[in-house]
Amino acid sequence: MASAGGLHGLIDAHYEALYRYAYRLAGSAADAEDLTQEAFGKAIARLPQLRDPDKAKGWLFRILRNAYLHRVRDQKRHRAVPLDAVGELPGRPEDDPPEVDPARLQQALDDLDEAFRTPLILFYFEDFSYRDIAEQMDLPIGTVMSRLARGKAYLRSRLAPSGAAAGNGAAGGPRRAGNGL
Amino acid sequence: MDCNDAQFYLRLARPGLDAPEPDVAAALDRHLAGCPGCAADARRLAAFDAAVGSAMRAVEVPVGLRSKLVADLSARRGAVLRRRAYRVAAVAASALLAVGLAVGAFTASRPTFDPDERALRADEQATVPGAEAAVRDWLTDQGLPARLPAPFDYGLLVMFGTEPVQGRDVPVVVFRDRVGTGTAKVYALRPSQFKLKDVRPAQASGWQLQVLPEDRSTGVAFVVLFTGDSLAPFLHTDPGA
Numbered sequence: 001m002a003s004a005g006g007l008h009g010l011i012d013a014h015y016e017a018l019y020r021y022a023y024r025l026a027g028s029a030a031d032a033e034d035l036t037q038e039a040f041g042k043a044i045a046r047l048p049q050l051r052d053p054d055k056a057k058g059w060l061f062r063i064l065r066n067a068y069l070h071r072v073r074d075q076k077r078h079r080a081v082p083l084d085a086v087g088e089l090p091g092r093p094e095d096d097p098p099e100v101d102p103a104r105l106q107q108a109l110d111d112l113d114e115a116f117r118t119p120l121i122l123f124y125f126e127d128f129s130y131r132d133i134a135e136q137m138d139l140p141i142g143t144v145m146s147r148l149a150r151g152k153a154y155l156r157s158r159l160a161p162s163g164a165a166a167g168n169g170a171a172g173g174p175r176r177a178g179n180g181l
Numbered sequence: 182m183d184c185n186d187a188q189f190y191l192r193l194a195r196p197g198l199d200a201p202e203p204d205v206a207a208a209l210d211r212h213l214a215g216c217p218g219c220a221a222d223a224r225r226l227a228a229f230d231a232a233v234g235s236a237m238r239a240v241e242v243p244v245g246l247r248s249k250l251v252a253d254l255s256a257r258r259g260a261v262l263r264r265r266a267y268r269v270a271a272v273a274a275s276a277l278l279a280v281g282l283a284v285g286a287f288t289a290s291r292p293t294f295d296p297d298e299r300a301l302r303a304d305e306q307a308t309v310p311g312a313e314a315a316v317r318d319w320l321t322d323q324g325l326p327a328r329l330p331a332p333f334d335y336g337l338l339v340m341f342g343t344e345p346v347q348g349r350d351v352p353v354v355v356f357r358d359r360v361g362t363g364t365a366k367v368y369a370l371r372p373s374q375f376k377l378k379d380v381r382p383a384q385a386s387g388w389q390l391q392v393l394p395e396d397r398s399t400g401v402a403f404v405v406l407f408t409g410d411s412l413a414p415f416l417h418t419d420p421g422a
Contacts, residue, residue, distance in 0.1 A: 011250050020240040100236035124237035129198040
């Protein structure tokens with residue numbers, strides 16, 4: 001078992017990012033807290049598997065996501081937007097990008113399938129490259145890029161000011177998906 | 182690069198982590214410099230990503246979460262250490278029990294020393310298994326007759342080997358008597374080493390000399406120097422044994 005100092009260092013370095021990730025994945029503070037705790041608990045048991053300390057963050061994120069997916073499976077929660085409802089390529093961006101309300105963003109994320117939500121969260125956390133996200137999700141990098149493009153199109157439609165996206169043909173798909181939830 | 186390609190790269194490229202290849206980046210920059218529409222899209226996309234990114238990261242971390250995690254970590258570590266300690270203690274207790282049982286069984290199975298039985302068999306002499314055969318083999322190796330010319334009791338054998346006598350190594354076989362106070366030393370004298378005709382009786386107090394019949398084939402004479410009155414205490418009580 002690793003020393004308590006090493007584990008405390010791991011907590012200090014990553015608990016905030018891990019909590020934020022958990023919050024965006026699960027959508028509630030209570031779930032995020034539980035998931036963060038669970039992730040560190042699992043990490044303690046698996047610490048010998050972490051050979052490269054520089055990869056600790058990605059490793060912890062992966063543990064947390066697996067814990068989340070496990071819970072979702074257990075709870076049989078199905079509230080996601082059908083993948084087909086999300087537009088493939090975004091249209092022309094809005095003239096005035098909206099000031100994004102974090103709560104509204106969370107609502108949009110909550111309605112999105114995890115397969116799209118996770119790459120979006122990791123992408124906007126800015127610490128993860130396409131390759132990192134692909135490794136996290138065990139997906140080909142092309143799939144990650146495609147999901148990101150569709151996820152961003154969906155976000156643009158959901159976060160657009162009311163009526164602003166109405167005249168945007170390409171954003172119509174995602175908007176319908178959002179309205180359909 | 183045309184507008185379609187530019188739109189494609191604008192939506193995929195990220196400064197820093199996922200920047201396009203330098204030649205692609207240069208081509209994109211050239212296109213944006215000459216295409217006001219795509220340049221405006223680039224600005225809007227960057228602004229959108231910045232706004233979403235900022236909102237994405239705007240999650241307030243609960244006060245006290247760190248302490249909670251550290252406490253949970255300590256509890257988990259404590260539980261793991263306790264489980265490990267219990268396991269070690271259980272193994273140690275099992276080992277101790279096994280050792281205790283073994284010691285108990287060994288202690289219970291040990292015989293009690295019986296002085297009466299020993300006293301009854303006090304005059305018995307332990308014989309060294311194979312002593313006679315070992316002496317016989319050794320005598321043969323020395324080029325001597327294989328058997329001593331008297332029925333010595335090999336249960337009384339003390340040693341056999343060579344002893345320096347007047348500058349010569351002489352083969353000797355040593356016996357003690359049954360009481361343990363008398364000694365008989367049987368020397369094998371070769372005619373090439375000693376004048377056998379002039380062997381004198383022992384002068385030393387308490388010691389006797391007896392010359393046993395010479396081995397005719399080798400001419401070796403066995404001379405016994407012994408304590409006591411006769412060789413009888415060193416010989417088999419039952420000559421047929």
